[in-house]
Amino acid sequence: GGGDADELRQHLSQAQDEADAARQALAETEARAAETEAKAARLEKELAQATGASAGRKPSRAAEALNAATPSFMQQNAQQGSAPPAARASSATAATEDEDDEDEEDEPAVTQLVLETAHGGEPIMGGDLVAKASLAGAVDVPHFSWSRGGKPMPHVTGDSYPLGAEDVGLEVTVRVTVQGAGGRVASRDATSSLVGVGEAVKTHLTEWSVRQGERAFGVQMPSLGDKEGHVFFNVKNFKVQDKSRKKTLHKDAFKDVTMEMGGDDEGRLFTLQMKALAKQKPRGEQFRAKDRFERDLIYLTLQAFSNPNWLGRLPTAPGGAGLPLDISGLSGPSASPDGPPSPTSSIASGVSGVGDAPPSEAGSQQGKKVSGSRTFSFGRKKKSNA
Structure with missing residues (x-):
């Protein structure tokens, strides 16, 4: 019987080995099962968060409009019915689409x-x-x-x-x-509509260029140490004269004269490009008007004398409310440093006060009104401090 016993021992050992192998395989399968379950639980949690976020999110304008147009009982049914699998799967993408909708509402x-x-x-x-x-x-x-x-x-x-x-x-x-x-x-x-001038400005431009045929404005000349002089317009040509107006410094035909505004804070500087000065002063001659408004008048007077048709097309702005402006002191060809001409008429016009901030300054005052007004009196008085 010893042989039988040996055979039995061999079978037992084999059965034990098989049992061990089976136990190991079971342990591995269980470990895999636990891992898969954990993964499933994690995915379930993520899905719940995604659908929760989507449900809690403020509806987009389109959704709100749709809700407003949908009868209440249909809205209720839609809310109660559980979402089909396809909808559940796309909940996460729906959430990101909602975010896009919300961004559109914040478009500038x-x-x-x-x-x-x-x-x-x-x-x-x-x-x-x-x-x-x-x-x-x-x-x-x-x-x-x-x-x-x-x-x-x-x-x-x-x-x-x-x-x-x-x-x-x-x-x-x-x-x-x-x-x-x-x-x-x-x-x-x-x-804006076309920018115009006050009625009085047009009246005076017509008076100077058509009826009287001449006009002088007192200026300072920086190139001559701010010496006083005049820019003089008459029917024939344009002249730069000295303080007494007896001596002509430069003379040119109107077609050969152009005026450029300076960028100074006071709004007084301007440059005249003249053919007569082209060789000695290719950049033109600089002048300083009495103030910003008078610089504007010199610019308009040059247009009026250069082109007789220009005045006819000049738009006026009767609606321009503002301080009354007396420019009677500017009338007449006798505007010389020796004293103001006798006022022939006193025309109060609706020209607004000039803004205190020139264009170059407007940027530094962003968000602030750059308007202001000044009163102008144009009698020719000698300045005590030139």
Whole structure:
């Protein structure tokens, strides 16, 4: 029987080995099962969070509009019915789409833009144009850019712009640009009607260029140590004269004279390009007018004497409310340093007070009204401190 016993021992050992192997395989399977269950639990939790976030999210405008148009009992059914598997699977993507919808609501926009004069009425030389904008979704201050007759004026960056002689007869446009989240921008334009002059200004320009046929303005000449002189217009030509007006320093035909405004804070500087000076002064001769308004008048007088038809097309702005302005002291050819001419008439006009901030300063006063007004008295008095 010893042989039988050996055989039995061999079978037992084999059975034990098989049992061990089976136990090991079972342990491995159980470990895998536990791992898979944990993964499933984690996915279930993530899904619950995603659908929860989607449900708790503020509905987009489109969804709100749809709800408003859906009868209440249908809304109830829709809320009670459980979402089909496809909808459950796409809940996570739905959440991100909702976020996109919400971003669209925050798009920046200039909802309204009005360009008006500071004192009401039509745009007029000496007044201010003010841009008033309503914004939505902006994360930064609005940017203002201005153009005149279609040409940009990069030096003007504020929300208001003082109108001068160069704007007369042209339209002024402002563009407001706002930036929203994520660098998105929106802009809107507004354009004024044609910029005009007060009725009295047109009357005087006609008087000087048509009826009297001459006009002088006192100026200072920086190149001659701010010596006093005159710019003189008559039907034949344009002259630069000395203080006494007895000596002519430069003379030219109107077609060969152009005037450029200076960028000084006071608004008095201007440059004349003249053919007579082209060789000695290729950059032109600089002058300083008595004040900003008189510089504007010199500019307009040059246009009136250069082109007789220009006056007929000159727009007037009777609606330009403002301080009455007496420019009777400017009448007559005898405007010389020896004293004011006898006032022939006193014309009060609706010319607005000139804005105190010139275009170059407008940028530093962004968001602030750049309007202000001054009273001008144009009697020719000698200055005690020239």
